[in-house]
Amino acid sequence: MQTIPESAAPAAPRARSKKKIVLITLGVILGCAGIAAATGALWVKHTFYPSPITPVSLTASEQAAFDNKLEALNNPDAIPADEANRTIIVNEREVNAYLAKQQLGENVQVKFGEGNVSAAIIFQAPEDFPIFPNQKIRLRFTFGTSLSAEHKLSLKLDDLSLGGISLPNSWIGDIKGIDLVAENVESDPALQKFLAGIRSMDIHNGTLRLVLNK
Secondary structure, three states: OOOOOOOOOOOHHHHHHHHHHHHHHHHHHHHHHHHHHHHHHHHHHHHHOOOOOOOOOOOHHHHHHHHHHHHHHHOHHHOOOOOOOOEEEEEHHHHHHHHHHOOOOOOEEEEEOOOEEEEEEEEEOOOOOOOOOOOEEEEEEEEEEEEOOOOOEEEEEEEEEEOOEEOOHHHHOOOOOOEOOHHHHHHOHHHHHHHHOEEEEEEEOOEEEEEEOO
């Protein structure tokens, strides 16, 4: 009786499967490299070739409300004695719109965080700047700020970052943690008088809350 030999299983599909895996892996690697390159290019452009910040403008009603707040700060004696009327809440839009009116809106943008104030600043670094001299750059300053019961304003630099990267304290003259306004307050009677008119100050996400003294 004649037997029919069994035929061997074809190896071609397995080879094609391995080739497909290699191509997919290579495609993923190239894709990730492309994304990383694009992200790096955007980071460089955002940090070293920054476009002007879009200035903020208030509506007529927003501007009127902000003007009333400024009037209250300039003339607190005209405000009724109850705390509700002596509480002033200023938001980021109002501050940035004010900066825009001072021709700073394209180069400075302020944000209020929890107990801190940060400012994105676009400027031309001077020749003696410790990093990237003569280069137009975007920096972010973050200040921890508070007002003590003795009406002493504290403004300490918590961080200075370039493109989201925190710069070492030694690169910026070891000014992190130093109270930047203490000496100015002591030598400025007008600023002392202004601070004496403030009972409390709180900074939260997006807002600055001031309660004025009677």
